[in-house]
Amino acid sequence: MKLEAENLTKAYHQHEVVNIDKVAFGAKGLEGLIGPNGAGKSTLMGLLTRRIAPTSGRIRLDVGSGSRELNPLKSHEVARIGLIKTNQRIQGFDSLTIRDSLRLAVTSPRSEGFMSIFAGERDPEDVEERVSRLIEAFPFTDRNGYARSGGEKKLVDILRCLIAEPRLLLMDEPTAGLPDDITRTVMDIVRQKVADGKMRVVVVEHDLPLIWEYCDYVHFLSEGSILFEGAPEEVKSNRVVAEKYMGV
């Protein structure tokens, strides 16, 4: 599983926000993407999931059996071949309960056709089990109801992506708006799933201690380009990163 971008650029009114010669995500398990504000991290995430159209460049997803060109695909097709992204800003389905939201995410689109109208049972036992197991790991105010606070909505957004188990999950600032202990529980689940080989993950974060603790590999993005890549220890001690980001 590898997501590769080549000569990827995105410009708004001649102002180049992203300009990357070559980058590959998903080769190392749990990877981090860091960089100062305005470095183009979120734009890059949007480009990779086809939510933003690139000005130029190619994006390919290597899925073992061959590689798929992402450029001509629509956003739901990208999700179906195994690339999903959590949202930086709160997104949700207001009319769905927390459980329904997760059931929706775990249900394959193939079983949501017209025939499902006449199916006896809406969700099979194993779906219910997976949903319950995940929900019970977190202290929701009302586990059988709706997400109440912004934090709960943000958490549901992340859990939707986790339970869908994409091949590659992009997490856009998962800690923003979440209490510390919840973030840790989430990251522990993420690490477990990565260790089990269920998925690869890229985390975009400003919370550097979290990056150093959890990630196996870190990409440093500044002014739209990848300036440095390496193991957390290497990135931490790199002079360019220190100058551009940590303000030393």
Added chain:
Amino acid sequence: MDYLIFSFSLMLVYIGLAQLLHVQFGLLGIPNFGVVGFWGLGLYGTGVLYVSYDVPLVPAIIVASLIVAVVSYVLASMVLQRSGQAILAATLAFAAMVATLVVTEKQLTNGVQGLGTIGFPFGDLASRNVVYFGVLLAVVVALIWVSAKLRDSRMGRMMIAIRDNEELAASLGKDTAGTKRTVFVVTCALMGLLGGLTAPLHQFLVPYHLAPSLTFAVWIALVLGGKSHNLGAMIGVFATFGLFDILIETYAPVPAEQAIMLPNFKLFCYGVLLVMIIMFRPAGMLGEDRPRHRARADAAPANDTAVKEG
């Protein structure tokens, strides 16, 4: 008596249309303001095939519904992925086009002079209008039943997700554009089917039948009853068409001089009701309903509260 059966049959058609609109708008969020267009295309399609081409009634209705399906597919491909306002304007314009074409294409529709006569099926059975009422009832009950099943199904859940946040649903791998198009085409074709079934009720078709008032009547009924409630359409039609067009117009002892004011009074009442509903109960009289068969875990609150904030 025959008039009453006619009124109740027409009421069933209204309930059916409002129910289909509930699926389109209440569940999926497509603001279709061209209900009368899809219904009318089915109505006139059936009429033209039956009168001018001697096609028997049932095949005529089926062919007319298929024509509506094709037309709504083309319309869906053009407008469904645009904004709500664009869909609203496009469907409204579509209905206006159907109404205009019926007037101008005289060689097919006989224009303003009208097209007829379309008789009831079932040969020369004496009470065939009653039997026909039974057929309509079966169709409408089936529509309500299927849409209840739909709401509680995996597909219904996905439709509600698309209504709430289409981009998010797509990012989870749901084919939002395809689902919207398919559901729109099927429900519009069913509106055409209801139109075809209306043809024997009116017997004689005139362009006046295609006035936009039908669209508004169905919308008012749905909003009154509850757009996202499975029975909202039915309750809404009872409260509007049933109350005014049947009960008051037929039974209220209104003196002849005042009777002429009834249609205006009806519109006035609709308006007041609509404003009150929107101000005090925006989800409609019945509100929004939730899926019926909640799975085990939802039904049993268990000792959840104890774990809270644990």
